[in-house]
Amino acid sequence: MKKVLTIAGSDSSGGAGIQADLKTFSAHGVFGMSVITAVTAQNTQGVFAVQDISKDIIAKQIEVIFEDIDVDAVKIGMVSQIDTINTIAEELKKYNAKNIVLDPVMISKSGFDLLRPEAKDALIKNLLPIATIITPNIHEARAITGMEIKNINDMEMAAKAIFEMGPKNVLVKGGHLEEDATDVLFDGYEINHFKSHRINTKNTHGTGCTLSSAIASNLALGYSIFEAVERAKEYITVAIEHSLSIGKGVGPTNHFYTLYKKAGVLNE
Ligand SMILES: Nc1ncnc2c1ncn2[C@@H]1O[C@H](COP(=O)(O)OP(=O)(O)O)[C@@H](O)[C@H]1O
Ligand SMILES: Cc1ncc(COP(=O)(O)OP(=O)(O)O)c(N)n1
Numbered sequence: 001m002k003k004v005l006t007i008a009g010s011d012s013s014g015g016a017g018i019q020a021d022l023k024t025f026s027a028h029g030v031f032g033m034s035v036i037t038a039v040t041a042q043n044t045q046g047v048f049a050v051q052d053i054s055k056d057i058i059a060k061q062i063e064v065i066f067e068d069i070d071v072d073a074v075k076i077g078m079v080s081q082i083d084t085i086n087t088i089a090e091e092l093k094k095y096n097a098k099n100i101v102l103d104p105v106m107i108s109k110s111g112f113d114l115l116r117p118e119a120k121d122a123l124i125k126n127l128l129p130i131a132t133i134i135t136p137n138i139h140e141a142r143a144i145t146g147m148e149i150k151n152i153n154d155m156e157m158a159a160k161a162i163f164e165m166g167p168k169n170v171l172v173k174g175g176h177l178e179e180d181a182t183d184v185l186f187d188g189y190e191i192n193h194f195k196s197h198r199i200n201t202k203n204t205h206g207t208g209c210t211l212s213s214a215i216a217s218n219l220a221l222g223y224s225i226f227e228a229v230e231r232a233k234e235y236i237t238v239a240i241e242h243s244l245s246i247g248k249g250v251g252p253t254n255h256f257y258t259l260y261k262k263a264g265v266l267n268e
Contacts, residue, residue: 002030002220003069006213007062007088008077008105009038009050009114015252016042016108016206021075021213023255027235028217033069035061037088038080040114044205044247047112055083059091066095072220073099075213076131078114082122089126099219102131102167103212104140109205109250120144129166133225135212136162138176152182152193159186169225171215175207181237185229192226194233203243203251210253211236
């Protein structure tokens, strides 16, 4: 069985972060493992508190996994602060980790800083260059490049600018634009678009976490970058189409639809 590690924060309400990642891994039939970087007190209405985990225990979690288990892919999500970022970069380099999917989480949909503003430069300098693929949303692509992004053409320009910072592939996600939900992939040679219709729902909590974990799962399973993104886009589209009205705010994506549909035991 392929083994995939998520290095990310915990979302107490289960819609984003580590919890979304592990659900996505299971739905892809890969074995999920986790290194927790921070614990958030969060629900569908917002993020209310964060406790960062110390760099020593983050390093130890990574070390004991890599010393024991062959890791086929790594997804990096919420990294919170400078110490955490530098520790993750050092450890992943030490173990020559492969198939690294970096979701450069910065601000939650409710407006909470999941990355401290002063840590942005460390993320760009130390995590971008080790990423097999980075998956910024429009806001994150703007923060990384300083460019205005208002349409697909701007997304393409931003993807090319981020590529120059070191990652092997860049996927700029279009979930926050108003037209169709088109994501733009640049692999250093060509641009590809992954387009779906915009689904009219308020329940989009954890979409970025789900997409990046699906890409990591597909890379672990041996798909190329193009195929991994294509399959992940199909997965997130179904997960949003059948998203769940759980809680009073922005509900989560649905990982069970794909899983149970495959098993023929769908119980909506
Ligand atoms: N309303 C929507 N309809 C269809 N796809 C969406 C919608 N919102 C987001 N997506 C897709 O979900 C994925 C995550 O995108 P996005 O919401 O931009 O990321 P993030 O959660 O990091 O802000 C992308 O593939 C995007 O195109
Ligand atoms: C612990 C944790 N990690 C990441 C996020 C961000 O999730 P994302 O899918 O980018 O979108 P929203 O959660 O902001 O809807 C998070 N909220 N919590």
